[in-house]
Amino acid sequence: MGAYILKRLLAAIPVILGITVIVFAIISLIPGDPATAILGSYATPENVEKLNRDLGLDKPLVQQYFIWLGNMLQGDFGRSFSLNRPVFDEVMERFGATLILAGTALVLCSILGVIAGVVSAARQYGFADKAITFVVLIGISIPSFFLGMMMILFFAVRLRLLPVSGMYAIYGGGDLPDLIRHLIMPATALAVVATGVVARLSRSAMLEVLRQDFIRTARAKGVGEGRVIWAHALKAAMVSIIPVIGVQAGFVLSGAVYIETVFQWPGVGRMLVNAILTRDILLVQGGVVIVAACYVLFNLAVDVAQSLLDPRVKT
Amino acid sequence: MTAAVSTAPTRKAASGTFLKLFARNRLAAAGGMILIAVVLIALLAPVLPLQDPYAQDLAQKFQRPFSPGHLLGTDHLGRDILSRLIWGTRLSLVVGVVASFGAAFFGSVIGIAAGYFGGRVDNWLMRAIDMLMAFPYILLALAIVAALGPGLVNALIAVSVVNIPFFARNIRGVTVSLAHKEFVDAARLTGQTDLGIMVSEILPNVLPVIVIAMSTTVGWMILETAGLSFLGLGSQPPVADLGSMLGEGRNALITDPHASIVPGLMIFVIVMSVNLVGDGIRDALDPRLRSGALTRPMARTVVDREAVPPAPEVPALLDVQDLRTEFRVGKRTLHALSGVTLQVRAGECVGLIGESGSGKSVTALSVMGLVASPPGVIAGGTVRYAGQEILGAPFARLRDLRGDRISYIFQDPLATLHPLYTIGDQIVEAICAHHPVPKAEARKRALDLLESVRMPNAASRIDNYPHQMSGGMRQRVGIAMALVNDPDLIIADEPTTALDVTVQAQILSLLDDLRRERNVAILFITHDFGVVAQLCDRIAVMYAGRIVETGPTGAILSDPAHPYTRRLIACVPELGGGRRELHAIPGLPPAVDDLPPGCAFAPRCDKAQPACRGGEIALDGFGETRAVRCLFPENADAEARA
Numbered sequence: 037m038g039a040y041i042l043k044r045l046l047a048a049i050p051v052i053l054g055i056t057v058i059v060f061a062i063i064s065l066i067p068g069d070p071a072t073a074i075l076g077s078y079a080t081p082e083n084v085e086k087l088n089r090d091l092g093l094d095k096p097l098v099q100q101y102f103i104w105l106g107n108m109l110q111g112d113f114g115r116s117f118s119l120n121r122p123v124f125d126e127v128m129e130r131f132g133a134t135l136i137l138a139g140t141a142l143v144l145c146s147i148l149g150v151i152a153g154v155v156s157a158a159r160q161y162g163f164a165d166k167a168i169t170f171v172v173l174i175g176i177s178i179p180s181f182f183l184g185m186m187m188i189l190f191f192a193v194r195l196r197l198l199p200v201s202g203m204y205a206i207y208g209g210g211d212l213p214d215l216i217r218h219l220i221m222p223a224t225a226l227a228v229v230a231t232g233v234v235a236r237l238s239r240s241a242m243l244e245v246l247r248q249d250f251i252r253t254a255r256a257k258g259v260g261e262g263r264v265i266w267a268h269a270l271k272a273a274m275v276s277i278i279p280v281i282g283v284q285a286g287f288v289l290s291g292a293v294y295i296e297t298v299f300q301w302p303g304v305g306r307m308l309v310n311a312i313l314t315r316d317i318l319l320v321q322g323g324v325v326i327v328a329a330c331y332v333l334f335n336l337a338v339d340v341a342q343s344l345l346d347p348r349v350k351t
Numbered sequence: 352m353t354a355a356v357s358t359a360p361t362r363k364a365a366s367g368t369f370l371k372l373f374a375r376n377r378l379a380a381a382g383g384m385i386l387i388a389v390v391l392i393a394l395l396a397p398v399l400p401l402q403d404p405y406a407q408d409l410a411q412k413f414q415r416p417f418s419p420g421h422l423l424g425t426d427h428l429g430r431d432i433l434s435r436l437i438w439g440t441r442l443s444l445v446v447g448v449v450a451s452f453g454a455a456f457f458g459s460v461i462g463i464a465a466g467y468f469g470g471r472v473d474n475w476l477m478r479a480i481d482m483l484m485a486f487p488y489i490l491l492a493l494a495i496v497a498a499l500g501p502g503l504v505n506a507l508i509a510v511s512v513v514n515i516p517f518f519a520r521n522i523r524g525v526t527v528s529l530a531h532k533e534f535v536d537a538a539r540l541t542g543q544t545d546l547g548i549m550v551s552e553i554l555p556n557v558l559p560v561i562v563i564a565m566s567t568t569v570g571w572m573i574l575e576t577a578g579l580s581f582l583g584l585g586s587q588p589p590v591a592d593l594g595s596m597l598g599e600g601r602n603a604l605i606t607d608p609h610a611s612i613v614p615g616l617m618i619f620v621i622v623m624s625v626n627l628v629g630d631g632i633r634d635a636l637d638p639r640l641r642s643g644a645l646t647r648p649m650a651r652t653v654v655d656r657e658a659v660p661p662a663p664e665v666p667a668l669l670d671v672q673d674l675r676t677e678f679r680v681g682k683r684t685l686h687a688l689s690g691v692t693l694q695v696r697a698g699e700c701v702g703l704i705g706e707s708g709s710g711k712s713v714t715a716l717s718v719m720g721l722v723a724s725p726p727g728v729i730a731g732g733t734v735r736y737a738g739q740e741i742l743g744a745p746f747a748r749l750r751d752l753r754g755d756r757i758s759y760i761f762q763d764p765l766a767t768l769h770p771l772y773t774i775g776d777q778i779v780e781a782i783c784a785h786h787p788v789p790k791a792e793a794r795k796r797a798l799d800l801l802e803s804v805r806m807p808n809a810a811s812r813i814d815n816y817p818h819q820m821s822g823g824m825r826q827r828v829g830i831a832m833a834l835v836n837d838p839d840l841i842i843a844d845e846p847t848t849a850l851d852v853t854v855q856a857q858i859l860s861l862l863d864d865l866r867r868e869r870n871v872a873i874l875f876i877t878h879d880f881g882v883v884a885q886l887c888d889r890i891a892v893m894y895a896g897r898i899v900e901t902g903p904t905g906a907i908l909s910d911p912a913h914p915y916t917r918r919l920i921a922c923v924p925e926l927g928g929g930r931r932e933l934h935a936i937p938g939l940p941p942a943v944d945d946l947p948p949g950c951a952f953a954p955r956c957d958k959a960q961p962a963c964r965g966g967e968i969a970l971d972g973f974g975e976t977r978a979v980r981c982l983f984p985e986n987a988d989a990e991a992r993a
Contacts, residue, residue: 051481051482054482055482055485055486058482058483058494059494062491062494062495062497063494063497063498064498065498158647160646160647161646173378173623173626173627176626177622177623178619178622179577179578179597179615179618179622181578181581181597182611182615182618182619185597185604185611186615188604189605189608193605240645243645243646243647246648247647247723248766249761249766249767250767250769250770251648252716252721252723252761252767253759253768253769253832254769255650255753256719256721256754256758256759256761257753257754257758257780257781258750258753258754258755258781258784258785259781260750260784261650268769271769271771271772272770272771285487286487286488287487287488289487289490290487290489290490291489293489293493293582294578297581298601305489308490309493309582309583311497312493312496312501312584313501313583317497320493320494320497321494324490324494327487328485328490331487331490335485346770347771347818347819348770348816348818
């Protein structure tokens with residue numbers, strides 16, 4: 037198992053390198069002169085030239101890439117000019133908030149989605165199945181940012197149950213219960229679409245598994261129906277559900293960009309949007325690379341989990 | 352983007368049924384109608400009597416819906432929301448569709464090239480695609496927007512690029528399967544260029560897949576561009592698509608929610624109707640759904656019978672009487688069993704023999720209600736265990752019998768053992784399902800059993816997974832699992848068919864030893880007379896869902912009474928200096944949804960008379976210990992001898 041993890045880690049290196057190449061290539065597409073973009077149109081030519089030299093933009097592209105890569109490997113992602121602090125510090129701080137939000141949503145969607153899918157499959161064509169299918173259809177069709185806004189209107193403004201936005205209360209907040217109160221709405225809004233997708237795929241994975249011969253064997257042994265569904269069938273179905281959850285992680289992370297904007301959550305998604313609007317290119321670059329690299333590592337963890345579950349996977 | 356695209360059947364004839372299936376799906380039809388309505392309104396926007404979507408009137412800002420002159424109210428600049436909504440919908444639809452076409456075009460070019468050329472081209476292209484897929488999609492979209500700058504066209508480009516990998520992968524998959532088909536080779540031989548072949552031969556065949564992939568992603572792309580606009584990265588004021596309307600409305604969410612709710616609901620309606628249509632298309636194209644194969648079998652077979660036949664005068668261990676099992680698929684009913692009567696006495700080994708499709712496995716599975724249901728239904732007859740009716744018994748009672756008094760050995764032990772549990776756990780579970788014994792004790796019993804079925808290295812094998820064993824070993828596990836609660840009856844459904852001949856012989860002799868040691872009765876289902884001769888006391892021959900002949904093994908083998916039995920025995924090759932001629936039976940077994948009246952074997956029988964096709968033929972006594980369902984049994988003087 038250790039060797040397998042190491043092998044996967046090594047295989048992740050070229051992927052992460054590829055990510056840096058793509059990000060660099062995209063950012064280099066910027067039409068016009070980045071220094072002018074940063075300094076504004078009233079900048080003097082001398083200042084533009086100086087900034088270009090400072091940023092290393094006068095060198096050939098390939099050289100620029102390797103300088104950038106080398107700096108990143110030393111933990112230097114540059115300095116955000118709009119926030120006037122190191123990109124790395126800013127991204128890591130914001131990424132923590134995003135992980136809390138996206139992680140909660142991912143856990144929610146995995147648990148609820150799998151339960152809904154299993155119940156739906158076990159009661160195929162029954163009332164529970166139809167009800168779940170209907171709710172799931174609505175869930176996967178609602179734009180998460182719209183759902184978030186409606187939740188604010190209903191739970192925060194009308195019922196006054198939960199705070200409107202933010203991660204902590206400004207006065208007297210900062211403890212865990214405060215965080216949870218702030219987390220409930222954004223995490224739920226973020227989880228809804230993913231829950232629907234997981235539920236749908238769990239349902240079809242379960243239907244597929246329940247037709248297998250080994251389920252008939254379990255029944256022929258006299259194993260109770262609860263165990264047949266929740267142990268035998270679900271365990272086999274998890275083999276195809278886990279990769280789906282891995283894919284959903286990417287979707288949840290993506291959805292977090294909207295949800296963070298709606299709920300004023302101080303996460304990396306909102307940071308990126310603001311960075312784009314203020315043309316803070318280094319912050320965009322660093323943020324995208326760091327988050328994408330973490331996502332690659334997360335997918336690796338999903339593969340390892342998969343191999344732990346399924347002894348047939350060659351490790 | 353998670354939706355897998357199935358290969359579409361390209362036959363023209365299927366399109367009629369496709370439309371019918373699609374229309375029958377009421378939800379999909381409703382979604383389609385809503386979508387058409389939305390698209391029509393968006394198309395008609397220029398000719399509809401709408402107000403100027405850009406006309407500001409600050410005195411009229413945030414009018415509520417249904418206020419005079421503004422059906423849906425006004426926004427923060429006093430602009431008419433209805434007008435902006437329809438123009439915004441138009442814009443969102445156009446952007447989503449264009450993005451979809453863009454992704455489809457570039458994705459297909461990459462996919463077709465990779466799939467057609469294969470080798471290094473394929474490798475490099477797919478590596479690059481994988482690299483793009485390593486991003487959470489929005490990061491890539493954000494990076495592109497960051498580079499190009501906010502704006503609707505740039506958002507469109509970003510969403511389109513992000514979706515290219517999905518198309519490329521799907522199209523490549525289909526192209527790979529086509530690249531070496533005969534018609535492509537033929538085109539190559541005629542000297543067509545690669546480009547020509549890709550356009551004239553490959554493209555028409557992958558087009559359906561492209562269309563399906565577009566139908567499943569267009570809703571997604573509308574949503575994503577709306578999302579980017581919502582963040583302020585898409586359409587810029589004063590032009591508004593649905594997303595930026597929602598984003599602008601958000602600033603006054605609490606005081607004037609209608610400016611957000613109206614565009615939000617519109618996005619919801621569009622995405623939902625596209626989803627419904629997409630689901631409908633997929634369901635209608637998926638042939639498995641059509642045959643009802645994607646239904647899951649329930650815990651027991653549905654019993655739908657009118658009367659229960661009275662118990663026989665002399666009850667045996669297992670009494671199957673007039674059993675009728677059907678498969679109800681759509682409007683068709685397949686009569687798998689049309690009245691099977693069978694007895695197994697304590698300690699006896701009965702062979703049930705017949706060709707595939709004769710109903711022998713269905714008989715075996717019907718006994719404990721294990722026929723997959725739906726579509727299986729037990730439509731008549733009864734099964735009694737020790738005089739007690741099973742089919743109508745409560746499920747708890749049935750479950751008590753399953754694996755405890757009556758256990759099963761199935762054909763393919765790789766498919767019938769759970770792949771993710773060790774074999775030890777699976778045997779232990781069979782014990783614990785019926786007896787509340789401690790885990791350790793159950794495990795010890797499992798180990799003893801593995802040894803008694805002559806599992807080599809049982810002590811270490813017990814922690815193996817099924818895929819780590821050979822077929823013979825797996826079947827030993829299956830046998831151990833069947834024996835674990837000392838059952839009275841084992842139903843063995845072709846337990847040796849999937850094994851090679853030497854292993855088959857070992858397993859048979861093992862079964863024979865075990866049944867004598869433990870005095871357990873066996874109902875042995877097989878298509879192989881050699882196996883029957885080795886193991887069984889009595890045999891029952893099945894044809895088209897009926898028993899056509901029963902009797903002691905020796906008598907039937909030496910003197911078959913039914914013409915079918917005779918022909919079946921003639922099919923068995925003899926070893927050594929066989930003098931018998933080998934004869935295949937001409938024709939095929941009849942389809943069980945359309946059985947001829949009278950003898951089902953008559954169409955293939957060389958002795959058939961008009962009377963054979965007349966009406967029901969009873970299973971009549973033939974001598975004292977035998978019975979045959981034939982008007983003109985073979986060798987009538989055998990009756991005298993029997």
